[in-house]
Amino acid sequence: MQAGCVGLGIMGRPMALNLLKAGVPVTVYARRPEAAAPLQAAGAGVASSPAALAACVDVLFINVSDTPDVEQVLFGDQGISQGARPGLVVVDMGTSSPSQTQAFAARLAQQGVQLLDAPVSGGEVGAINGTLTIMVGGEAEAFARALPLFQHMGKTITHVGGSGAGQVAKACNQIVIGGTVLAVAEAMTFAKRQGVDAAKVREALLGGFAQSKVLEVHGQRMLDDNFKPGFKGRLHQKDMNIVMAEALALNLGLPLSAQVLQYLNALVGSGEGELDSSAIYHLVDRFSKPAS
Amino acid sequence: MQAGCVGLGIMGRPMALNLLKAGVPVTVYARRPEAAAPLQAAGAGVASSPAALAACVDVLFINVSDTPDVEQVLFGDQGISQGARPGLVVVDMGTSSPSQTQAFAARLAQQGVQLLDAPVSGGEVGAINGTLTIMVGGEAEAFARALPLFQHMGKTITHVGGSGAGQVAKACNQIVIGGTVLAVAEAMTFAKRQGVDAAKVREALLGGFAQSKVLEVHGQRMLDDNFKPGFKGRLHQKDMNIVMAEALALNLGLPLSAQVLQYLNALVGSGEGELDSSAIYHLVDRFSKPAS
Numbered sequence: 307m308q309a310g311c312v313g314l315g316i317m318g319r320p321m322a323l324n325l326l327k328a329g330v331p332v333t334v335y336a337r338r339p340e341a342a343a344p345l346q347a348a349g350a351g352v353a354s355s356p357a358a359l360a361a362c363v364d365v366l367f368i369n370v371s372d373t374p375d376v377e378q379v380l381f382g383d384q385g386i387s388q389g390a391r392p393g394l395v396v397v398d399m400g401t402s403s404p405s406q407t408q409a410f411a412a413r414l415a416q417q418g419v420q421l422l423d424a425p426v427s428g429g430e431v432g433a434i435n436g437t438l439t440i441m442v443g444g445e446a447e448a449f450a451r452a453l454p455l456f457q458h459m460g461k462t463i464t465h466v467g468g469s470g471a472g473q474v475a476k477a478c479n480q481i482v483i484g485g486t487v488l489a490v491a492e493a494m495t496f497a498k499r500q501g502v503d504a505a506k507v508r509e510a511l512l513g514g515f516a517q518s519k520v521l522e523v524h525g526q527r528m529l530d531d532n533f534k535p536g537f538k539g540r541l542h543q544k545d546m547n548i549v550m551a552e553a554l555a556l557n558l559g560l561p562l563s564a565q566v567l568q569y570l571n572a573l574v575g576s577g578e579g580e581l582d583s584s585a586i587y588h589l590v591d592r593f594s595k596p597a598s
Numbered sequence: 599m600q601a602g603c604v605g606l607g608i609m610g611r612p613m614a615l616n617l618l619k620a621g622v623p624v625t626v627y628a629r630r631p632e633a634a635a636p637l638q639a640a641g642a643g644v645a646s647s648p649a650a651l652a653a654c655v656d657v658l659f660i661n662v663s664d665t666p667d668v669e670q671v672l673f674g675d676q677g678i679s680q681g682a683r684p685g686l687v688v689v690d691m692g693t694s695s696p697s698q699t700q701a702f703a704a705r706l707a708q709q710g711v712q713l714l715d716a717p718v719s720g721g722e723v724g725a726i727n728g729t730l731t732i733m734v735g736g737e738a739e740a741f742a743r744a745l746p747l748f749q750h751m752g753k754t755i756t757h758v759g760g761s762g763a764g765q766v767a768k769a770c771n772q773i774v775i776g777g778t779v780l781a782v783a784e785a786m787t788f789a790k791r792q793g794v795d796a797a798k799v800r801e802a803l804l805g806g807f808a809q810s811k812v813l814e815v816h817g818q819r820m821l822d823d824n825f826k827p828g829f830k831g832r833l834h835q836k837d838m839n840i841v842m843a844e845a846l847a848l849n850l851g852l853p854l855s856a857q858v859l860q861y862l863n864a865l866v867g868s869g870e871g872e873l874d875s876s877a878i879y880h881l882v883d884r885f886s887k888p889a890s
Contacts, residue, residue, distance in 0.1 A: 404792060427806040439806030441799075462805025466798045474794040475802045478785035482808040485781025485854075492777070492852045493770035496841070499848050500696060502766040506758045507733075510767045513754025514719040514731030516774040518810030549788070556791050559886045560784045561857065562777075594850045 308333065309455055310363035312356055312379055312386075314341040317399070317426070318369030320433040321459050323348055328458040335359045356380075357389030365395045365452050372544070373402040380410055392418025395448045401425045403548045404443075404470035404477070405555065411444065411469040420448035423469065425476035426460065429537050437461040441479070443471035477552065480545040484566035484583070486520040491587040494528045499596070505529050524584035536582035543570035543579065600625065601747055602655035604648055604671055604678075606633045609691070609718070610661030612725040613751050615640055620750040627651045648672075649681030657687045657744050664836070665694040672702055684710025687740045693717045695840045696735075696762035696769070697847065703736065703761040712740035715761065717768035718752065721829050729753040733771070735763035769844065772837040776858035776875070778812040783879040786820045791888070797821050816876035828874035835862035835871065 307330065311322040314336045325332050326348050333351035335358075336342040342352045353359035356379050360366055366386065368379055376398055380386050386396060396419060398407065404423075411421040422444035432438040438460035442449055449465045456463045466475045493511075497504040508525045511517070527533055546567040553560050569586040578585050599622065603614040606628045617624050618640050625643035627650075628634040634644045645651035648671050652658055658678065660671055668690055672678050678688060688711060690699065696715075703713040714736035724730040730752035734741055741757045748755045758767045785803075789796040800817045803809065819825055838859040845852050861878040870877050 427808070429807075439802065441802045462802065464798060464802035464805070466802055467794050470792075471794045471798075474789055474792045475799045478789050478799050479803050479806065479808045481785040481788060482778075482781045482803060482810075482813060485784070486774075486778045486808070486810060488854050489774045489777025489781070492854050493773040496773060496845070496850065496852065496855075497766055497770050499850050500762075500766045500844070502759050502763045506756060506763075507767045507770050510731065510733045510754065510756035510758055511719075511771050511774060513756070514771065515721075515811050515815075516719070516771045516778070518774075518778060518812070519807050520810070521774060523807075552792070553788070557886060558788065558791050560788065560882075561885075562780050562784050562854070563788075565853065565857070590852075593853075594848075 307365065307455070308363040310334070310353070310359045310366040311369070312359065312366065313369035314345060315369065315371070316430050317433045319344065320430070321367065321369065321399070322350065324436045324458045325455060326350060330455060330458065333359055333363055355384035355389070356386045357384045360386040360389035360394060361391065363394070365397060365455055367397045367399055369399050371400065373406055376400060376402060376410070381413065387414065387417065387419070390414070390417060390419045394419045395422060395451050396420070397422045397424050397452055399424050399426055401476050401545050401548065402473055403552060404473040405552070407443070407473050408470045420445055421469065422448050422452055423472040424456070425472055427476070427479050428460070433459070440464070441466055441472040441475035443467055443473060444469050477545070477549045480542060481549060481560070481563050481566070483520060484542065484546060485562050486518055487524055487584050487586060488566060488569060488590070490521050490525050491528060491590040494525065494587065495590050527582065527584050528587045533581035533585035535580070536584070538579065539570055539573045539581055539583040539585055540579035542583035543567065543574055546570055599657065599747070600655040602626070602645070602651045602658040603661070604651065604658065605661035606637060607661065607663070608722050609725045610659070611636065612722070613659065613661065613691070614642065616728045616750045617747060618642060622747065622750065625651055625655055647676035647681070648678045649676045652678040652681035652686060653683065655686070657689060657747055660688065660690045660692065662692060664692070665698055668692060668694060668702070673705065679706065679709065679711070682709060682711045686711045687714060687743050688712070689714045689716050689744055691716050691718055693768050693837050693840065694765055695844060696765040697844070699735070699765050700762045712737055713761065714740050714744060715764040716748070717764055719768070719771050720752070725751070732756070733758055733764040733767035735759055735765060736761050769837070769841045772834060773841060773852070773855050773858070775812060776834065776838060777854050778810055779816055779876045779878060780858060780861060780882070782813050782817050783820060783876070783882040786817065786879065787882050819874065819876050820879045825873035825877035827872070828876070830871065831862055831865045831873055831875040831877055832871035834875035835859065835866055838862055
């Protein structure tokens with residue numbers, strides 16, 4: 307099975323390297339040739355365009371940052387659709403809107419190409435260690451073909467449902483993490499303003515029903531004032547914007563998600579969008595600035 | 599070491615039974631004699647008043663439902679303070695405001711009695727199984743005396759700080775759980791309205807950074823529409839009301855906690871206050887009632 311990779315940034319590069327380490331033949335394409343160099347050094351072939359790449363692989367992974375970039379890679383000049391043969395499985399591992407994903411899948415299906423949406427959670431560390439959570443939408447047969455390759459990239463791999471279902475799960479993931487971060491930020495702020503050791507509070511709560519990965523990891527970030535990403539606030543903002551666009555399309559009211567997006571807007575607007583998204587703790591803290 | 603127990607309801611009864619099972623001599627007091635009967639059958643002594651109980655024990659646990667009840671048991675007619683000898687340690691295991699706890703502790707200190715605040719998390723199941731999370735505030739020496747008894751009741755026992763610090767930790771616990779429940783409720787609703795299998799979404803998210811006890815337990819409740827308590831909505835409402843009263847006293851703005859209390863108000867106002875507090879899922883769901 308020949309694998310292809312388009313997009314060799316923070317997430318795409320370690321994922322491609324993990325495929326190579328597992329002995330999978332990999333061919334890559336990158337807009338900037340220097341991005342392909344470390345992969346070439348590790349044994350990957352290099353294609354001259356997404357179209358050329360699509361012509362020579364069985365499963366093609368896309369890791370680009372935004373939905374317009376995905377559209378360009380799929381349907382632009384020298385894009386995947388220009389080189390793809392029937393039977394190709396394309397896997398978009400970025401975070402996009404479920405509805406746009408479904409539209410892309412329908413277009414590709416016309417030429418016998420299957421699109422899986424497979425957004426991930428776990429960040430750069432998860433990509434490097436091959437421990438990503440991968441949420442997959444699309445046809446079961448395409449999922450079955452890509453699964454052996456996913457297993458070199460991730461730990462928890464779930465076929466959630468049809469096209470777009472992976473994106474819906476990722477949206478849910480971002481809703482849950484955003485809301486939990488905000489709750490933990492209010493709790494840590496409350497403890498500190500009461501003059502209580504917030505580290506002890508975190509410790510006590512981790513042993514009980516309030517336990518979460520967010521309390522464990524981001525709670526510690528808040529204690530240390532360490533917001534080195536991790537997952538950048540401006541990317542969480544982009545994802546919550548997708549959630550709210552979908553909520554609008556569904557006429558579904560999600561007050562907490564809306565509130566989380568406002569915090570992320572304020573974070574980016576405060577020049578802190580490159581920090582980890584849990585830096586919304588700063589906003590909770592300075593919302594009630596202690597009188598000096 | 600002689601232990602005393604006042605309040606033998608859903609939480610107090612199994613806690614007293616666990617002390618008896620561990621071989622601790624226990625004397626109890628209950629307003630209603632029938633509440634004391636099963637403890638007496640299990641080997642407990644029965645005192646005629648909180649004052650009489652206070653005169654014959656070393657550590658005295660209080661499990662009554664509300665702060666006014668605690669005040670009555672401590673300082674009312676035939677209350678603990680009327681019988682207490684210097685050196686007695688009183689432990690309030692209910693959820694009260696940190697500031698009222700500190701006031702009670704100061705009053706008891708005048709007669710050489712130490713008050714610990716030791717609210718718990720884990721519900722009836724945790725009380726029965728002796729796996730409660732116990733968050734303790736008060737003097738270190740009093741904590742050290744009560745600790746061997748706490749160990750028969752709970753699993754995670756944390757001395758958070760001075761008087762009131764246990765109540766602050768409990769408040770933080772309720773903030774985190776409330777906010778996380780609301781986030782999970784929005785995510786589950788979003789998945790369902792998108793036509794995606796919410797059970798698969800829960801499963802995918804549990805393997806990643808969105809993991810929490812709330813997603814695990816209350817997420818499943820939402821899938822099953824099973825809101826048998828657990829922890830009743832009207833009690834979570836009471837606790838969040840304490841949080842907001844403290845926030846007012848501190849002039850601390852906690853927008854998410856305020857929102858959670860509004861959901862709990864609406865839950866109780868909808869006649870669903872006896873359900874588990876995660877039934878606020880119903881409010882998220884019906885906020886955008888699907889057009890029929």
